Amino acid sequence: INSETAQLTTTLASLTSQATAGREEQAAAAKRVAELEIALTQATEMASTKQAEAAEAAKAEEAIAARIKASEDAYHALLAEVAAALGAAP
Incomplete structure (x- = not known):
């Protein structure tokens, strides 16, 4: 019985x-999952910020x-006015 008790104690x-x-x-593993969730949240926030910056x-x-x-339109209009003034000049 002592042998069986010792074996059961060892097994326990x-x-x-x-x-x-x-x-x-x-x-x-739970700690690592929590760390990965935090990293994912940060990466998602960073991506969202980058998208907003790009927009x-x-x-x-x-x-x-x-x-x-x-500016180009104004320049062309001014050139047209100058050309018209030069054309109207005697």
């Missing part, structure tokens, strides 16, 4: 050790292009 200790190790592995840059480029076009 082994199973307890395995269960503890399993819980530790599970806790480590703002595109708007700025469009505004600059519109100003360039308006």
Whole structure:
């Protein structure tokens, strides 16, 4: 009986050790999942910020292009006025 008790005690200790190790592995895995979730959230926020910045840059480029076009139109109108004035000059 002492031999069986010793064997059962050893088996119980082994199973307890395995269960503890399993819980530790599970806790480590849960911690890693939480870290990955945080990293994913940060990456998503960064991507959203970059998209917003790109949209703002595109708007700025469009505004600059519109100003360039308006300047070109004004320049051509001025050239037409000068040409008309020169043509009307005696």
